[in-house]
Amino acid sequence: MTISFYGAAQSVTGSKHLVTLENGKRILLDCGLTQGMGEKSEERNRSFDFEPENLTCLILSHAHIDHSGLIPKLVRDGYQGPIYCTPPTLELCQLLLRDSARIQQNNSSTEPLYTEEDAEQALQQFVTVPYDEPFQIDEDIELLFTDTGHVLGSAAINLRLQDEGRERTLCFSGDIGRFANRILNPPQAFPQAEIIICESTYGNRVHDSLENTEERLQKIVQEVCVERQGKLLIPAFSIGRTQELIYSLNYLAEEGRLPEVKVFVDSPLSVYATDIMRENPQYFRDSMQEYIKDDPDPFGFPQLTYITEVDDSKELNKIEEPCVIISASGMMEAGRIQHHLKTNLPDPNSAVLVTGYCEPSTLGGKLMNGADKVHVLGEEVEVRAEMMIMKEYSAHADYGDIAKFLHCQDKEQIQRIFLVHGEKSVMGQLKDDLTELGYQNIEIPEFRLSYVV
Template sequence: MILQFWGATKTVTGSLHYVQTKGTRFILDCGLYQGHRDEAESNNRNIPVKHLEELDCLFLSHAHIDHSGNIPTLVKSGFRGKIVTTEATADLISIMLLDSAYIHRKDIEYVNKKRRKKGLPPKKPLYTKKDVEEALNHLEPLSYEKWFEVSQDVRVIFYDAGHILGSAIILIEVQEDNVKKRLLFTGDLGRKDLPIIKDPHQVENVDFLITESTYGGRYHRPYKEVSCELRDLINVTYRRKGKIIIPAFSVGRTQEIVYEIQNLHERGELPDIPIFVDSPLSVNVTEIFKRHPECYDEEALEIINNHENPFGFKRLIYIKDVEKSKALNNINEPCIIISASGMCEAG
């Protein structure tokens, strides 16, 4: 077996790992490198794996763009295999890659405007909506804890990683020279006791481990402590007649915040304050969350079984319309506005 690490090694973004056995070739993740514009463009346009047309599969751990965002470039560059991922992740990347294509288009329009002033030829976006649609044709959704046979000697199974909806730990079993080896790729791991989704699955008897260490040296406070801090900040700002602006990732963080605010409100720990989710992508992602209760933990499932919506309550308003988004600037009463973290850059 041969392993090569082409991304997310000295940096956090651009996850891309290559695996070769005697009879198969496949990759784990294909994320966007995110950094300085020129450096990012160079890294993202040039897929380092040779003979992409001979790859059997891409196994995708989850939908975050630093793990999935360069899939259209992969397909555009010659990849013809299957993109195997969980059912929830397949749904999520179907909208996230289209959103990414839109951001690339807007970014290249800005770049070309400056290039025209300098008499330079225009550049093309990294990929387009059409490229995304072609890439999505390669999707092969796979349920958790079901084996996928790559070949007679290689098979793959997904376990819940507890990171975001649909995230997977990928276990690969390889039989070579009558010896079985187990390679585990964790992707991004969640932590215990996060709301909505299940805790990470524990996998044993592994020969080789590929894992991420973004927070390897950082202490995370207990979730209850964070919830209390959120409650206190909202209450203090409300008494000052201010607005609470929360930038949050569209996938995972937004839904966790909505879920926790709803819990605090139902326990009588928050005032009757309007809450706006001001991000079209977050709204679409939340709809996908509703379609995948197989990823929920017991507490979230209990809410569903009681015919309640874990992502909707009386004072919560989801906004997709641009004019309604602009109208938030004119609100003169205390409120909570949750917007995609990209509002600070591309949103």
């Protein structure tokens, strides 16, 4: 059996890992868009390092674009087989892939990677498999999804494979969530595996505690919107991060501690994704199940307005009163957040609150690194607004979460661990720390490198 790493190898985006059995069957784990790497992104997104038509199947860990965003191109380039995922992941991909296709077609500066027609064809090939139910793909491949608590529908991909007359077991973690997540179930234990492909995004750090998250957010809203009379812009991923933020603001509103300012969610994708969250409470953790008995809508409160129409978004840019604006995208590379940044970055009374990872080369990364001028929508904009950071909202596991996720495994039975989805320096630290815990044979694969296991 061979594993080839065609994305998220010593980097964070573009997740793509190819498992090839000795009999020639080829299993692709994720098919994500590479982002934030300049010309490298364009090069990696334009062509595959394998023949799509020769794949046996594609298995998707979750809906985020850096894991799913090249699926329509895979189909456009000849893949006709099944795409396996959990039911909520399909619901979210119906939003994300159609939206991604529209963005591709509306970008007049480059040839689109794929069209809306390609996205629709890809969605026809999806096959949903519930959590915790073994699924026989064929006589050599058995699939089991276990919940990782990263976003709605996220799963570790557990494979039981027949390879040259012997059984092999492999787990691809996908993205691991946090055990302290307030909305979704924590990461679940997964079956014993010989080979583990494990994410490492924040594997070199320990996140700030979630205990005082709402208190910190309340103080920031108070300072920016009440004391300074400015606007608070919160760039946020449409799926996961936006709902966490709304939940926190809703909690403050229910407690009577949210300052009397209006809150806007200005992103059609975020609005529709929030609707999907509302419709899937069965995936919420027990404490959240109890919470919604008293507050049936944890994603709505009187001061909150959801915006989908373009004209309403333009009007929001014109208002002068203090407010909170949550808008996509999280790295600030696209979406309506760019219009709000262009309007409000020159205002020293306003602030931008970053709540997640930004690739250094993205607009968000440049702002976080202290740029005093940036280009937004083709214009140079002076940065006078304050940059703020809250790391509590990260949906990715930290070192403690990763160690806890792996704790269900018998170390003696693990033959190899591959660290992916992280920067090289982070992986190096995580490798050292896991080695100290007794894990052995830990690899940090390079892009396009293959291993016989």
